Amino acid sequence: MHTSSAQSQTIAAISTPAGSGGIGIIRMSGDEALQVLQRIFKPRVSDCSFASHHLYYGHIVDSATGRTLDEVLAVYMRAPHTYTREDVVEVHCHGSFLVLQNVLELILAQGVALAAAGEFTKRAFLNGRIDLTQAEAVIDILSARTRKGVDLAQEQLSGALYQRIDRIRKSLAQMRAVIEVAIDFPDEDVEIVDHSHIIRQLQNEVAEPLERLLKNVDQGKIYREGISVVIAGLPNVGKSSLLNTLLEEERALVTEIPGTTRDTIEEYLDVHGMPVRLIDTAGIRDNAGKVEEMGIQRAKSLINEADLVLFMLDGSRDVSVEDLKLYTAVSHKPMLVVVNKIDLNKVDKHFIDPLQTIAPVVHISAGKQLGIDELKDAIFRRVASGADQWEEQGCAPNVRHKQALLKAHGACLRLRDAFEVGATSDLIAVDLQECLDQLGDIVGETTTEDILDVIFEQFCLGK
Ligand SMILES: Nc1nc2c(c(=O)[nH]1)N(C=O)[C@@H](CNc1ccc(C(=O)N[C@@H](CCC(=O)O)C(=O)O)cc1)CN2
């Protein structure tokens, strides 16, 4: 367990976003929070006792100058039933960044330290209110781009992942207790450890639950990081029209003139809960002018970085040598062939059908909005290819969890092998401890200080 040393310093920060809003909140945490509030807050009522978790009306006044900084509501929350498990004070100001800045400076002038990014949540973790997966879920909630992403983060915040890990740890601890008896009394009846029972237990209560969690790692990656999808094709095939149709707004210019789009245009889109960074590019052709050529170079490098390329053809005209040249150039990427302008009823199956053997083909009309739902389904299937393996139960481990889950799984398999060949008990204890340590790492019990720093630095100020 981490110790709660060097935490007596009281910290403060603006906890609402920069900019203006209805209300802006300043948060303080630490032993001196109440004292500082009493110095700067003039309550309306004369007998203000600051009952814990009660909201009081009053003004923030700088007593050195007598200047009133804001009309506010303030609350004191007594430890340990608070966000950080320390004394917490919140001052609810008007949502002006300048007002918040004034009040914060007055608080800092009382000897309070400015909170580092994520420091309130870090204290909640160090003081044992939440485990590390729950702290990470707080970051995920703030950075989620789709409702599905928020839902997954909320489940993790409520302890879903922690509980699954904890159940596995309890099984391992129970096995260890049995094995330790065998080590302590080597001369006793050798049957004290029932090997076949332990092997079954390792399989059902450790290996399989770990494998189920590992299956959901891709899901975690997709919903946290999103995927990038590039629309590529010759000029005038309808790439910008597709961007507009998917976004349901006239984001990009569309004309009948080839070479309309020069710079790349990107926007976020929600495809079945998956955050998709959708990128429209300049139509690729030879002998383009200088500006268009720069756009084409940019398009080519984005294609290389893309998770998925939508290779678009104009279905109203024959597939050209240029189309095939570009197709060959992008064929190393995960790809969907999108045949556009099917409303004109001129699609030449002779050319398009053979492409089907290499990549799925979707027929659409970006202009008339035909086949768009099918295209979204195809994007989802192509990227989330293991989705049918995902478990509905909302556990989506992140890459840090994945590393530890893999190591824990490796240790578990070694352990199982050892029991199968009847290895000596003290060797077994090593792998068992390794498995437990890796799981302890996930929930933050054995995580090193520098890993914790990396995690909490991702937070925004005031969280
Ligand atoms: N004004 C305000 N709104 C906020 C927060 C906040 O800190 N302040 N939160 C900040 O992220 C979130 C709410 N999360 C919170 C989580 C735990 C506790 C808390 O005090 N827990 C105690 C007491 C629970 C109880 O009264 O039973 C505990 O767990 O012991 C408070 C807020 C979102 N909204």
Ligand SMILES: Nc1nc2c(ncn2[C@@H]2O[C@H](COP(=O)(O)OP(=O)(O)OP(=O)(O)O)[C@@H](O)[C@H]2O)c(=O)[nH]1
């Ligand atoms: N009939 C029909 N016309 C379409 C369709 N989609 C796009 N168009 C037309 O095709 C022309 C080119 O559309 P854009 O979306 O600008 O094509 P683009 O691929 O972005 O072109 P560049 O930016 O020049 O590379 C415009 O006149 C569109 O109105 C469609 O589904 N059916």
Ligand SMILES: [Mg+2]
């Ligand atoms: Mg365009």
